[in-house]
Amino acid sequence: MSAVDMRVRIGDLELRNPVMTASGTFGSGREYAEFVDLSRLGAVVTKGVSIEPWSGNESPRIAETPCGMLNSIGLQNPGVEAFCANDLAWLAAQDVPVIVNVVGHSVDEYAAVAAQLDSEPVVSALEVNISCPNVDAGGMAFGTTCAAAAEVTRAVRAETRKTLVVKLSPNVTDIAEIARAVEAEGADGVSLINTLLGMAIDTRTFAPKLARGVGGLSGPAIRPVAVRMVWEVARAVAVPVIGMGGVTCAEDAAEFMLAGAAAVAVGTANFVEPSATLSVIDGLERFCAERGIARVAELTGAAWPERGKRET
Numbered sequence: 001m002s003a004v005d006m007r008v009r010i011g012d013l014e015l016r017n018p019v020m021t022a023s024g025t026f027g028s029g030r031e032y033a034e035f036v037d038l039s040r041l042g043a044v045v046t047k048g049v050s051i052e053p054w055s056g057n058e059s060p061r062i063a064e065t066p067c068g069m070l071n072s073i074g075l076q077n078p079g080v081e082a083f084c085a086n087d088l089a090w091l092a093a094q095d096v097p098v099i100v101n102v103v104g105h106s107v108d109e110y111a112a113v114a115a116q117l118d119s120e121p122v123v124s125a126l127e128v129n130i131s132c133p134n135v136d137a138g139g140m141a142f143g144t145t146c147a148a149a150a151e152v153t154r155a156v157r158a159e160t161r162k163t164l165v166v167k168l169s170p171n172v173t174d175i176a177e178i179a180r181a182v183e184a185e186g187a188d189g190v191s192l193i194n195t196l197l198g199m200a201i202d203t204r205t206f207a208p209k210l211a212r213g214v215g216g217l218s219g220p221a222i223r224p225v226a227v228r229m230v231w232e233v234a235r236a237v238a239v240p241v242i243g244m245g246g247v248t249c250a251e252d253a254a255e256f257m258l259a260g261a262a263a264v265a266v267g268t269a270n271f272v273e274p275s276a277t278l279s280v281i282d283g284l285e286r287f288c289a290e291r292g293i294a295r296v297a298e299l300t301g302a303a304w305p306e307r308g309k310r311e312t
């Protein structure tokens with residue numbers, strides 16, 4: 001037993017530590033299993049799953065940018081039935097909580113995926129993605145107004161009693177009001193941020209680097225934006241916040257928790273270092289131990305002004 005209590009709670013879900021994978025950057029875990037002992041993770045968050053198979057966008061759909069990357073994958077996935085038969089069946093044999101990222105072109109599609117996953121015992125929680133910038137119908141369109149975000153949350157809530165997390169878009173003026181809207185409809189937590197809408201143009205060919213033109217920016221370049229948004233949301237809602245956006249090491253994870261996150265997700269860093277999640281977990285435990293912090297959960301919101309400054 002470690003000297004630091006690393007457990008955190010998201011709704012009814014107790015996680016062994018606050019570090020999970022960010023949707024779309026870790027497959028369903030299988031591709032990473034030779035680098036990462038999945039049973040050490042707080043949770044595996046799967047790629048987005050829709051009711052029917054989606055083929056995703058045309059290539060090129062990845063471009064490197066300073067301290068980050070742009071992607072326009074477009075939620076390519078085999079559909080919920082194949083996902084349950086293959087990915088979930090494999091995950092059932094792993095000792096790790098499974099959070100399934102849910103996507104749809106319409107409110108009914110979100111609800112249908114949630115209904116199907118509700119009967120799968122291996123699914124610990126749903127993460128409803130109303131924030132993907134890479135699809136024309138659905139995705140981010142549901143995450144940019146309070147009314148649409150509330151409608152999707154209400155429809156999914158009606159289909160499942162599992163822990164329900166809603167993943168928010170940073171491509172809005174006031175992310176806290178969206179968070180309040182989904183909390184009011186029964187979300188047990190919110191996760192943020194999804195990618196920031198961006199673009200890069202090749203100055204040799206004069207053409208956008210992504211076939212779709214625009215894409216989602218992720219990686220360390222977005223971290224200060226993400227930390228600011230976690231700070232705003234965590235102070236606006238009572239439900240737990242899962243923070244992400246450019247986490248590469250324990251200090252980054254601690255920064256999100258100090259801003260108010262109960263847990264964090266590691267995304268783009270998995271592409272650079274497949275075992276990044278494990279070094280964040282080990283480093284976070286050391287971070288707490290070295291500062292005499294007995295429970296990692298004590299970091300949550302510890303930077304808020306009313307908590308006062310820490311003696312160093």
Ligand SMILES: Cc1cc2nc3c(=O)[nH]c(=O)nc-3n(C[C@H](O)[C@H](O)[C@H](O)COP(=O)(O)O)c2cc1C
Nearest residue numbers: 022023024048071129193194218219245246267268
């Ligand atoms: C290649 C790629 C695919 C992604 N796919 C999804 C997805 O299917 N569902 C989702 O909610 N977020 C998706 N995201 C967003 C990430 O989960 C995360 O919110 C974002 O990348 C910020 O974290 P990071 O900077 O650590 O990558 C994807 C990101 C990348 C880079």
